[in-house]
Amino acid sequence: MKFSRQRELILQTVRQSEEHLTAEQVYERLKPENTTLSLGTVYRNLNLLAEQGTLCRIPVPGGADVFDRNNDGHQHIICRCCGSVMDWRIPKMEELDQYLSELTGFAVDRHDFIAWGTCKNCQN
Amino acid sequence: MKFSRQRELILQTVRQSEEHLTAEQVYERLKPENTTLSLGTVYRNLNLLAEQGTLCRIPVPGGADVFDRNNDGHQHIICRCCGSVMDWRIPKMEELDQYLSELTGFAVDRHDFIAWGTCKNCQN
DNA sequence: CTCCAAATCAGTAATGGTTCTTATTATGGT
DNA sequence: ACCATAATAAGAACCATTACTGATTTGGAG
Numbered sequence: 569m570k571f572s573r574q575r576e577l578i579l580q581t582v583r584q585s586e587e588h589l590t591a592e593q594v595y596e597r598l599k600p601e602n603t604t605l606s607l608g609t610v611y612r613n614l615n616l617l618a619e620q621g622t623l624c625r626i627p628v629p630g631g632a633d634v635f636d637r638n639n640d641g642h643q644h645i646i647c648r649c650c651g652s653v654m655d656w657r658i659p660k661m662e663e664l665d666q667y668l669s670e671l672t673g674f675a676v677d678r679h680d681f682i683a684w685g686t687c688k689n690c691q692n
Numbered sequence: 693m694k695f696s697r698q699r700e701l702i703l704q705t706v707r708q709s710e711e712h713l714t715a716e717q718v719y720e721r722l723k724p725e726n727t728t729l730s731l732g733t734v735y736r737n738l739n740l741l742a743e744q745g746t747l748c749r750i751p752v753p754g755g756a757d758v759f760d761r762n763n764d765g766h767q768h769i770i771c772r773c774c775g776s777v778m779d780w781r782i783p784k785m786e787e788l789d790q791y792l793s794e795l796t797g798f799a800v801d802r803h804d805f806i807a808w809g810t811c812k813n814c815q816n
Numbered sequence: 817c818t819c820c821a822a823a824t825c826a827g828t829a830a831t832g833g834t835t836c837t838t839a840t841t842a843t844g845g846t
Numbered sequence: 847a848c849c850a851t852a853a854t855a856a857g858a859a860c861c862a863t864t865a866c867t868g869a870t871t872t873g874g875a876g
Contacts, residue, residue, distance in 0.1 A: 574854075607855095665809075683788070685793065694824070694871080696823080696825080696872080732863090737824095
């Protein structure tokens, strides 16, 4: 894998963000100072980094997927109202893959868990 | 909600299927004998039935959502290889929403859980 | 049964997120 | 400096899904 300025910028953008970002958001943040950057490049690199395990791609039913700097096993809670994505580490959750493999015969290697609700802010 | 022949056909198709079906698959099964049926109608009715709780819509990252006749709390395991979707009931999983609500401050009302792996058939 | 408003429909256009294609440019080893 | 390879920008293509349109069906009231 060759070094590329774009890939570095994209990785740093996700790493430096407190929130989870969509590809579009990464693009918008970088575009002003990198006028030739293209959205396709953002997607390609985010996918590469996710496959390689550097980042984590979180599928969001009904919306654009978001990318997370943390790749350790944790789960996500999405606010129906404002769309914010919160991380939460649910104990015993990693053991589930093993548990499911034994019981179902599937060779389970990962899972997506998304809880839906209303965040504290939006409850007011 | 008024009675409609189309809605009834769509519901029966999902109910009678052993597998989980995409909207497209429901459409393909009904189209031959219902030549004027349109895909939009299938989507609209599947959504209605899902909102109403009669069916369950399962989001499939990277593919078309599937619909399930069972709406009781259970989880899904998808084969990366053949795409088949298996149901599995994971104990204690319903309690998670309550658990998360207490800990995170979100008012959690549901969750999606999808495990990814290789089914027994495809392992050979 | 007939009339009518509301629900539903078929057909099709539009949307949005994402990937693919193509021709061009950057990278890093020799 | 040269060259094969990787990466890029730009935009077209793709796919699942929804939105829009004007026509049709439904079920209750008279």
